[in-house]
Amino acid sequence: MFHRILVPTDGSDITKKATDTAIALAKSVNARVYTLSVKEPFPYSAISEMQPTPPQEFFDAQERIASTRVKAVRDDCVALGVPCEAHTLEALHPWEAIIDHARRQECDLIVMASHGRRGVSALLLGSETQKVLTHSKVPVLVVR
Secondary structure (H helix, E strand, O other): OOOEEEEEOOOOHHHHHHHHHHHHHHHHHOOEEEEEEEEOOOOOOOOHHHOOOOHHHHHHHHHHHHHHHHHHHHHHHHHHOOOEEEEEEEOOOHHHHHHHHHHHOOOOEEEEEOOOOOHHHHHHHOOHHHHHHHHOOOOEEEEO
16 A cells, blocks of 8 residues: 655645545555745846845755745644655656655655645646646645
8 A cells, every 4th residue: 555645735715625635645645744844946037136036045944934835744744643854845847756755755645635736837738736746756736
């Protein structure tokens, strides 16, 4: 069965359903949960003086947000006695970071929400979940 379950989180309500499902599944099969929040890279522009937020302030805010998201999953795991490792990564394409993280952590299942989208690009390019489904060699459980 499953031993290492990756559940990415973006902090949305639909993602909460996916994390709850992943944790319940992990508890039922005595698996470990790996949670991941992907941080956005700094939006550098050609005219750096025009940046509304200094890079370090941006990085710090992204880390605070991502850490809060994975801490919530870790806290839910602890409450149910499920072992959990929490990670944050910066990546331009979250779906690639999710697949790569699953490979590096030797996860045998990825649990994702059906549509935890990110901005306008998600509307144009499709959800991160769809991209993970298309490219992952690891099985993906999609939660609606």
